[in-house]
Amino acid sequence: MTSTPLGTAIVTQVAIVVKDIEAAIAAWSTLLGVPQPNVIVTDTVDQAHTEYKGRSTPARAKLAFFPLGQVTLELIEPLGEPSTWNDQLVAHGQSLHHIAFQVKGMQARVDELTEHGMHLVQRGDYTGGRYAYVDGQERFGAVVELLEND
């Protein structure tokens, strides 16, 4: 599948931006009948090298992950700004934020997706990998997250 722009057709994550992650974790945990996951806080900008709209940003987020089979449900509470997480929460309220795919060769993927009408809005590193959000709202109707683990 590496000859396609994305290189995969398997969705691995669906994410929601929320105002209060602890409250959302409790609600989803009860709904799904699964244990409450731990809250993870994204790294500070010196470690995560977070960029939003091409500029370094101190924005962070609290994250929680529910494994639901092939797909992980991710909850995201924005901390600080500017970020795609915070902008969406302000503009649209609590809402689905992105679907994610695992990729190989992040920069090449981002470049190729640009040719298909998706543009990079935010990127950053985490322990063992990196992410990029590409905005495909106009052509695809959604933001897509690319995840690359080393």
Add this chain to the structure above:
Amino acid sequence: MTSTPLGTAIVTQVAIVVKDIEAAIAAWSTLLGVPQPNVIVTDTVDQAHTEYKGRSTPARAKLAFFPLGQVTLELIEPLGEPSTWNDQLVAHGQSLHHIAFQVKGMQARVDELTEHGMHLVQRGDYTGGRYAYVDGQERFGAVVELLEND
């Protein structure tokens, strides 16, 4: 898992509302490297018994489904109004609309989810089954679709 409010913890569908389903199908098909699915039009209200906010509605939608492993990516172009599909498109533009779960015992699930802060916004029938959208935006950050096949 039937003792939990939802009765399942497996996401089976992620859906996006779009303005032009043919254009969105072409874009996603290229992105994912998969064949273009057919467009399905939902049944008329006399067959689908579509209700939105407790009232019968003539609203319909064009649908297309991409099988992406455990999860199906659904594209939805609203036809007519009022519907949850059209309201979201007008209010928020093209965007992720819901995540779906397969359930058994639709009415009992809807009643139980109401107790957990999700309220029924739209329901209808399709050949071989029925659906309900329950709005959990305030507590869960997303609309959830329940699907029940006979």
